Amino acid sequence: MKRLLPIFLSIVVLAAVHSLRAETDAEVEARKTALDLAGAFANDGFKTRDGHWCGTVKPHDHALVAVNLYAGNQYWFSVGASEPSTKITVSVYDETGKQVPTETHNAGEKAAAGFSPANSGQYFVSIDLIEGREGSFCLIYSYK
Amino acid sequence: MIRLTRLSAIGLIGVICTAVGAETGQLPADQLEKAVRSDSISIPTPAELFAALEKPGKTNWSSQYRGPMPMTYRNRAQIALNLGGLIADGFIAVEAKDRQQVKNIGSDIIRLAKALGVSESLLSRGNSINDFAEHNEWDTLNEELEATQNEVKSSMQSHSDQDLVILVSVGGWIRGTQVVSGAIMKNYDERSAKVLRQPALVRLMQSKVNEISPELRGEPLVKDVSQELNGIEKLVSFPPGKAPNIEEVRKLNEAVGKVMEKIESKTIAR
Numbered sequence: 001m002k003r004l005l006p007i008f009l010s011i012v013v014l015a016a017v018h019s020l021r022a023e024t025d026a027e028v029e030a031r032k033t034a035l036d037l038a039g040a041f042a043n044d045g046f047k048t049r050d051g052h053w054c055g056t057v058k059p060h061d062h063a064l065v066a067v068n069l070y071a072g073n074q075y076w077f078s079v080g081a082s083e084p085s086t087k088i089t090v091s092v093y094d095e096t097g098k099q100v101p102t103e104t105h106n107a108g109e110k111a112a113a114g115f116s117p118a119n120s121g122q123y124f125v126s127i128d129l130i131e132g133r134e135g136s137f138c139l140i141y142s143y144k
Numbered sequence: 145m146i147r148l149t150r151l152s153a154i155g156l157i158g159v160i161c162t163a164v165g166a167e168t169g170q171l172p173a174d175q176l177e178k179a180v181r182s183d184s185i186s187i188p189t190p191a192e193l194f195a196a197l198e199k200p201g202k203t204n205w206s207s208q209y210r211g212p213m214p215m216t217y218r219n220r221a222q223i224a225l226n227l228g229g230l231i232a233d234g235f236i237a238v239e240a241k242d243r244q245q246v247k248n249i250g251s252d253i254i255r256l257a258k259a260l261g262v263s264e265s266l267l268s269r270g271n272s273i274n275d276f277a278e279h280n281e282w283d284t285l286n287e288e289l290e291a292t293q294n295e296v297k298s299s300m301q302s303h304s305d306q307d308l309v310i311l312v313s314v315g316g317w318i319r320g321t322q323v324v325s326g327a328i329m330k331n332y333d334e335r336s337a338k339v340l341r342q343p344a345l346v347r348l349m350q351s352k353v354n355e356i357s358p359e360l361r362g363e364p365l366v367k368d369v370s371q372e373l374n375g376i377e378k379l380v381s382f383p384p385g386k387a388p389n390i391e392e393v394r395k396l397n398e399a400v401g402k403v404m405e406k407i408e409s410k411t412i413a414r
Contacts (some may be wrong), residue, residue, distance in 0.1 A: 050290040051184035064179035068345040070196035071338040097171035119384040122344035
């Protein structure tokens with residue numbers, strides 16, 4: 001039994017290391033998915049910001065990210081998720097927490113919401129996991 | 145009958161899509177409070193501000209240039225604040241499509257960044273800025289400037305200078321706001337003036353400055369900038385839908401101009 005213990009511990013450590021690596025890989029994958037989606041808006045003259053935010057979202061829950069936008073610009077918020085998250089949606093709320101009407105694009109593990117703010121100020125982008133299990137997502141945005 | 149059933153089904157799907165699109169939810173204040181607020185996505189770049197200003201009409205960007213600034217600062221906080229301001233100047237030169245100005249500012253950015261000891265890979269960014277300016281690739285230059293800013297920030301993080309990151313953003317926002325308020329004063333338009341409403345952004349920068357180390361926060365320049373941000377927050381807090389009048393724009397321009405003078409001054413920071 002004593003001989004088996006180090007082997008067992010090695011397996012646990014390897015599994016832990018693997019899961020940490022997998023999490024990083026998942027964020028990279030989610031970012032790639034988000035960038036692919038944002039690329040479609042670039043064809044329409046939208047500039048993609050170099051900054052991004054990666055996080056995790058649980059089933060039937062949402063992650064909320066604050067952004068500061070300018071009236072006059074048009075924005076698209078693109079989100080990519082990685083397995084085991086399979087279906088996400090994106091929605092936008094104003095500074096009082098009221099949902100803002102947006103154009104939406106939903107395609108399983110990628111989703112986007114676009115709008116032109118009437119007022120400059122703070123808005124909140126909500127990433128909701130509709131189907132699948134807890135996983136990583138990455139949010140980027142484009143403007144013109 | 146089958147055709148009618150199909151049509152009804154298609155109609156129903158249409159109704160569901162419309163209903164989802166029209167749905168208006170409300171998030172409670174405690175959830176908004178817990179939202180992620182990060183330098184990398186919650187603080188807009190000067191390019192976004194300048195893009196919004198351009199919408200109602202042409203802006204005379206070159207009238208917003210400023211004279212050469214000293215490159216011999218020793219105080220790291222002051223270098224970081226000025227670096228942010230210089231990057232904003234780079235975006236102005238790109239908006240003005242001024243090849244030589246972009247090259248000059250690109251060189252200054254690299255010189256200041258080197259003074260902070262940030263990574264050598266930035267040198268290649270300087271070359272790229274020159275190349276893109278030479279070939280009039282203005283959209284690519286905007287991306288390159290933003291990438292340069294992010295590279296400076298991540299290099300600061302890896303050199304345990306993460307406290308300086310927010311100062312780069314603050315410097316960029318102050319210089320951007322000085323330029324935009326100056327341009328609006330010259331050619332007042334309500335739609336343009338609406339871009340100046342950013343109370344939450346100023347609060348976010350203040351809170352990030354309050355999180356930096358007590359030593360850095362205690363430096364005279366950082367203390368001054370932090371105090372001035374309190375007053376500036378009031379000057380950018382208009383009710384939604386209301387544009388500031390020209391007098392309010394002038395007050396904001398004076399306030400950010402005063403902070404820029406302190407940031408540029410060779411005498412204030414030790």
